[in-house]
Amino acid sequence: METKIFTPAEIPAAAAAINQGNLVAFPTETVYGLGADATNVAAVKKVYAAKGRPSDNPLIVHVADQATVRHYAKEITPAVQKLMDTFWPGPLTIILPLKEDALAPQVTGGLKTAAFRNPNQEATLDLIRAAGVPLVGPSANTSGKPSPTLAEHVYHDLNGKIAGILDAGPTDFGVESTVIDMSTDHPAILRPGAVTRSELEAVIGPVEDQLHHVNQAEVPKAPGMKYTHYSPAADVQIVDPELDWETVIAWCRQQDVKIGILAPEMTIKRYKWPRNVVTYSLGTNVQSASHLLFAGLRTFDLDDSFATILVQGFPTTGLGEAYMNRLNKAAGQHHFGDTATN
Structure with a gap:
């Protein structure tokens, strides 16, 4: 059909x-x-x-x-x-x-x-x-x-x-x-x-x-409370707001795999990115980032050559709460620095 x-x-x-x-x-x-x-x-x-x-x-x-x-x-x-x-x-x-x-x-x-x-x-x-x-x-x-x-x-x-x-x-x-x-x-x-x-x-x-994940014996009242959501095939990691992107770029240069970056436009324009990095703009603020997050994840997910996707985190206030809720699910709670530099 x-x-x-x-x-x-x-x-x-x-x-x-x-x-x-x-x-x-x-x-x-x-x-x-x-x-x-x-x-x-x-x-x-x-x-x-x-x-x-x-x-x-x-x-x-x-x-x-x-x-x-x-x-x-x-x-x-x-x-x-x-x-x-x-x-x-x-x-x-x-x-x-x-x-x-x-x-x-x-x-x-x-x-x-x-x-x-x-x-x-x-x-x-x-x-x-x-x-x-x-x-x-x-x-x-x-x-x-x-x-x-x-x-x-x-x-x-x-x-x-x-x-x-x-x-x-x-x-x-x-x-x-x-x-x-x-x-x-x-x-x-x-x-x-x-x-x-x-x-x-x-x-x-x-x-x-009541933002907890229910256990296997419970029936969730709303979508997204029980099962993993929003996960691309590549490893997704959150770049915390306070982290210096120079540290991220230095790590990227040491990798021999293709890496996707989702970051604000200002961040993308500010740095010279290594050749193995492809950037995707999240716009200017958390409002535009919320609008573009899923589209950006999908862009990289459609290309199986990406091994890692690094995504800018935002403070969990206002719309940032919803943005980080979705991003944490996509990343499985993984933050850059927890595993990326091991």
């Missing part, structure tokens, strides 16, 4: 494919998602098969409006309403308790909660409306690989495995949505993202952290 690229003008055809139980990837403002009818169990099972994703990992349900959430959720509290009014459409996923048997266990991981998101991407909202059903939408990549920020990334991973890709250009943020659990007495961030803790707390007050 050849995967079709749909343009925004072909949304009716993409929606028809969804209604026929097929998979169509779609863009959000964060990354591309792998879309299937959230009410069609057979279609949802195809998502797990296409990604090679464990079936106990719950899927985020993408909706076009708040009314759809009310159809499935047991209750919309005043705090949840404030979050939806403030951040939707946008990169915030909200976990809510479900009405009895509202969604299949293949969507929820067998839990009595579900994660809902209203993406800020007009083509995708049009797709959901045209399909007339909410869409599950995990990142449209092979499980464990860097999340896709371009339709080309999706095509590389899933061509022949899915019916189509709705191509509306590059995504805006590059890191996935923030996930907040509103199904318990105390709101908690399960995955940091483009909406920061301070922004959430300005709306609903104190928010807890």
Whole structure:
């Protein structure tokens, strides 16, 4: 099966494919998602098969409006309403308790909660409306690989495995949505993202952290809590913000392998890099770095001649929390100097 690229003008055809139980990837403002009818169990099972994703990992349900959430959720509290009014459409996923048997266990991981998101991407909202059903939408990549920020990334991973890709250009943020659990007495961030803790707390007050990895016996409430994600084939190491890049360059000169560098534009222009190094710009700040991180990792991952990828770290404040959350997963918590100079 050849995967079709749909343009925004072909949304009716993409929606028809969804209604026929097929998979169509779609863009959000964060990354591309792998879309299937959230009410069609057979279609949802195809998502797990296409990604090679464990079936106990719950899927985020993408909706076009708040009314759809009310159809499935047991209750919309005043705090949840404030979050939806403030951040939707946008990169915030909200976990809510479900009405009895509202969604299949293949969507929820067998839990009595579900994660809902209203993406800020007009083509995708049009797709959901045209399909007339909410869409599950995990990142449209092979499980464990860097999340896709371009339709080309999706095509590389899933061509022949899915019916189509709705191509509306590059995504805006590059890191996935923030996930907040509103199904318990105390709101908690399960995955940091483009909406920061301070922004959430300005709306609903104190928010807890639950960023741990669950054990093998547990079912995670949100994606990214149990399994390794975002990992290229090459060894990825974090260059801590306080580390002098001259030290990194000196180490690179001693290597007889090809090395990829993801660093801010100013850093790339400042130094003369060894011949075995290829650089990729992360832009000017943590905002641009968050947008470009997955694309940069994919660029080097598509070329198997790279043995090592060194990536600039940022302080874990604001959007830096989400950036470092993804980078730490890509690097397996490996920092330059821990192993690079051994």
